[in-house]
Amino acid sequence: MKDPVDCLCSCFQHYVTRQDISYVFRTKEKIDDLKNAMEQLRTKKEDVQIKLNDPQQNGKVLDNQHQVQDWLRDAGEKKDKVEWLLEEYGKGNCVAGSYSLNCYSRYKIGRNAFKLKDEITQLTAKQPEIKFIDIPPPKPVPESSKIVGKKIRSNIDIAHSYLADERVGIIGIWGMGGVGKTTLLKKIKHSLSGDANMGLLKKFNQLWSGNANMGFHHVLLIKASKGIQVGELRKQIAEKLNLKPSDDKEDILNVLKKSNFVLLLDNIWEEVDLVDLGIPHPYSDDNSTKKYKHKVIFTTRSEDVCAKMSAGKNTIKVECLEPDEAWDLFKDNVNLAVIDSDEKFKEIAWQVMEKCGGLPLALKVVGKAMSNKKSIQDWEFILNSIENSDTKVVQGMQESLLPILKFSYDNLPRNIQECFLCASILRWLPKDGLLACWMGLGLIGDFVNLQQAYGIARYIFKNLEESCLLYSSDDDYVSLHDVIYEMAVWIASDCGKKVNKWIGKEYDLATKIPSINGENWRFASRVSINGKVELLPILPHQCSDLLCLMIRFNSCFKNIPEGFFKQMTKLTYLDLEATHIKELPKDIKCLVNLQYLNISSTNISSLPKELVCFKKLQYLICKHLKGLGKVEKDLMSKLQKLKVIDIFPSGWVELEELNKLKKHNSIKAIGMCVVSEEVRQQLSCLPTAWLSLYNLDIISLSFDTLSCENHGYLQSLQIESCPQLKKIVMNGRKTHLNKLTIFNVEKLQNIIWKDLSPPEFFHVLKELSISKCNLDNLAWVLHLPCLSELRITDCAKIETLFYIEEEREIQQQEVSEHRPTFPALTNLYITNLPKLVSISNFALDFPRPALLRVRQCLNLKKLPFKSGINNNQHIYIDCENKWWESLEWDNASIPSHLLTYFIVDENPNECTTSGSK
Known part of the structure; x- marks a missing residue:
């Protein structure tokens, strides 16, 4: 063994201090000091966590959220560093006083311990104050389609004149991004839908003989984008027509060829084959279509696309606003009271407005970003920032716009940036999916329970909406302006300096990603792949910066090559949802930094034992894995940092494992299947968010026993195959349930309501499915305020779905005047109800466009529609032709206002379409 003195001498070739020597000879003392400092920080962190987890603060947000989030993150990083240093010290210093560590190692460990102790002491002293505030009510989001300026009004005049001209079939609207093309298209749609608020267009409605929609049966606004697939456009059209989502253009064609329609196709980048979409071409020579009005209006950035789409001279060029009109729009979006308070404010505001070049998008976004600034200094800083960037919006030059729009991004807090x-690069996500993504990426920070996390996320989303950066589409998907998307990509690439930092790719056809594309991953931090990808690229190099990988909703993707994950050991976020992979490769254990894993809706049937390697895992999302069943013992309890565990609806753990999970203070939400009453009782003490009750031997069930009020809120409940269950008691408090499924509970006859009425109790329920039950009346669902989809199938004894007793009919009519039935319903499916003779014993309202699908209900002879039904209500009936022809009507005019879709009786999978109109 080498002489320790020689080791010492080798360290001191340069001048050393007494402190340097202490690092070598007093290493243990430095380590002990570090442990004491870390213990103090740990105590402080626990104090913070206790205050954050106070149940009384549910529904509130932190006043200093970013400060607390940063402090907790720093505390966690210090803990990791201490653990690593102690591990290094322990490797060669097992015996007190041992010299098995050489002098340089002792010096290095002692010095790092001393430095780390000082950092921890400083961090402990900066413990943030915990102060909660109520979530402020959302501000009204400004109307994005506001008509501003004579040019826009003139363009609406021109569009309507084209629509009224029988010789015009295709109209093109073009201009640079952000100039107002989509706004114009939305205004056209509103006018054709008979919008009561369209006072400016009233004169046009009068030209059309009082018919606000010019007799169009369908006004279809479809959103395209650069690189969008034809199949996705067909899917949007099918959904608007309440058809089954599919790529079959014939289904669409059969509906539209004998209808009056106008297709509003927004934001196309290249020629679109209308026939391939299933759209009867407006210039068709087919005499059978001459009697129908077929119109197509599209928007594009390119005049060349207008020519290719055969718009001819029937085009509208949308140009930037003149200064006076631009000033009006700008004032609408900034704080007008501030501008009027001082002439200096007005002077600065005018100069900023001029920099926006009359482009409506820039005027709105920059104006919103300035709206919360109230000092001359702030406004001067904004003006200097824009002037120093030496940019100005130039007509037709998209690049000139991005630096100006970036000001709105710079004005956001860091975590909201x-x-x-994330929302921009990963667009086309449903809103709830985006909120979950934010949580998984650590952008929400610490939260008490899932409900609070979603509250914070919605608050952030509302901020982005108010900044005119994001918005929710009608189907609750995240949307953003194309130019805003370009800005986000530009910012994510360090303003164009690192093109491949964030990679988002969409593939139209089934493909293998070539290795040359994999070369781009070398410096990427986030990669998102959509489309039909069969094979991933071979990565011959380390992707040392890659933190996030998303490959989602891809039925072609079935295998991950061995060795793939070895090249990305820093990965923290992995999402493989709705791919067709059957297993994860063994080398997934290399992902030791993984914090989020989503394998939902894949073909994986058991959780891999390699999961135990993920010591930092916080989110384990394994929804809808068929045949998952019991999870291997101790697999989850060994993952001590888990926040969210979701193995709903078929996965479950034994009672012993559940007791171990209860000791994890970190768990914020859990979803699983319950196969015993003992497990259900234990889950009621956990923050249960998704719950499946399967084959339980219970006679009655009280809702308030399913989740703990202090820990979280139940979001999805499935009750399946409980043979003795006769009664469900809805009690306790308002629920946050958005999906309820009751399946194969044949003895269930009663649902009893206590404390609250159904609309109050289920105030956010969106989906309700009841199958193989014998409930005799479902009248309680009629006024659920958010219910959009109702399925009732295979209920052998039910005769009337919605029945109100005679003595309550007068009262019900009075209530209906203030609250219509089915206020939000868009889909009602009833299948195989052999004794059903009546849907309801009173007329039903469908305030929204709705689809009624009826199958195998042969004794149902009447539909409960009011005699005053009209074409504008858009009620669609999907049924067997033979059954439709057997229906009886109190008013012969009702069928003419319904649009029907017939299936061939002999083959339920084969469809034909016919219109009663």
Whole structure:
């Protein structure tokens, strides 16, 4: 063994201090000091966590959220560093006083311990104050389609004149991004839908003989984008027509060829084959279509696309606003009271407005970003920032716009900036999916329970909406302006300096990603792949910066090559949802930094034992894995940092494992199947968010026993195959349930309501499915305020779905005047109800466009529609032709206002379409 003195001498070739020597000879003392400092920080962190987890603060947000989030993150990082240093010290210093560590190692460990102790002491002293505030009510989001300026009004005049001209079939609207093309298209749609608020267009409605929609049966606004697939456009059209989502153009064609329609196709980048979409071409020579009005209006950035789409001279060029009109729009979006308070404000505002070049998008976004600034200094800083960037919006030059729009991004708090970039790059996500993504990426920070996390996420989303950066589409998907998307991509690439930092790719056809594309991953931090990808690229190099990988909703993707994950050991976020992979490769254990894993809706049937390697895992999302069943013992309890565990609806753990999970203070939400009453009782003490009750031997069930009020809120409940269950008691408090499924509970006859009425109790329920039950009346669902989809199938004894007793009919009519039946319903499916003779014993309202699908209900002879039904209500009936022809009507005019879709009786999978109109 080498002489320790020689080791010492080798360290002191340069001048050393007494402190340097202490690092070598007093290493243990430095380590002990570090442990004491870390213990103090740990105590402080626990104090903070206790205050954060106070149940009384549910529904509130932190006043200093970013400060607390940063402090907790720093505390966690210090803990990791201490653990690593102690591990290094322990490797060669097992015996007190041992010299098995050489002098340089002792010096290095002692010095790092001393430095780390000082950092921890400083961090402990900066413990943030915990102060909660109520979530402020959302501000009204400004109307994005506001008509501003004579040019826009003139363009609406021109569009309507084209629509009224029988010789015009295709109209093109073109201009640079952000100039107002989509706004114009939306205004056209509103006018054709008979919008009561369209006072400016009233004169046009009068030209059309009082018919606000010019007799169009269908006004279809379809959103395209650069690189969008034809199949996705068909899917949007099918959904608007309440058809089954599919790529079959014939289904669409059969509906539209004998209808009056106008297709509003927004934001196309290249020629679109209308026939391939299933759209009867407006210039068709087919005499059978001459009697129908077929119109197509599209928007594009390119005049060349207008020519290719055969718009001819029937085009509208949308140009930037003149200064006076631009000033009006700008004032609408900034704080007008501030501008009017001082002439200096007005002077600065005018100069900023001029920099926006009359482009409506820039005027709105920059104006909103300035709206919360109230000092001359703030406004001067904004003006200097824009002037120093030496940019100005130039007509037709998109690049000139991005630096100006970036000001709105710079005005956001740091964590909301990341949320914005994530939402933009990963667009086309449903809103709830985006909120979950933010949580998984650590952008929400610490939260008490899932409900609070969603509250914070919605608050952030509302901020981005108010900044005119994001918005929710009608189907609750995240949307953003194309130019805003370009800005986000530009920002994510360090303003164009690192093109491949964030990679988002969409593939139209089944493909293998070539290895040359994999070369781009070398410096990427986030990669998102959509489309039909069969094979991933071979990565011959380390992707040392890659933190996030998303490959989602891809039925072609079935295998991950061995060795793939070895090249990305820093990965923290992995999402493989709705791919067709059957297993994860063994080398997934290399992902030791993984914090989020989503394998929902894949063909994986058991959780891999390699999961135990993920010591930092916080989110384990394994929804809808067929045949998952019991999870291997101790697999989850060993993952001590888990926040969210979701193995709903078929996965479950034994009672012993559940007791171990209860000791994890970190768990914020859990979803699983319950196969015993003992497990259900234990889950009621956990923050249960998704719950499946399967084959339980219970006679009655009280809702308030399913989740703990202090820990979280139940979001999805499935009750399946409980043979003795006769009664469900809805009691306790308002629920946050948005999906309820009751399946194969044949003895269930009663649902009893206590404390609250059904609309109050289920105030956010969106989906309700009841199958193989014998409930005799479902009248309680009629006024659920958010219910959009109702399925009732295979209920052998039910005769009337919605029955109100005679003595309550007068009262019910009075209530209906203030609250219509089915206020939000869009889909009602009833299948195989052999004794059903009546849907309801009174006329039903469908305030929204709705689809009624009826199958195998042969004794149902009447539909409960009011005699005053009209074409504008858009009620669609999907049924067997033979059954439709057997229906009886109290008013012969009702069928003419319904649009029907017939299936061939002999083959339920084969469809034909016919219109009663």
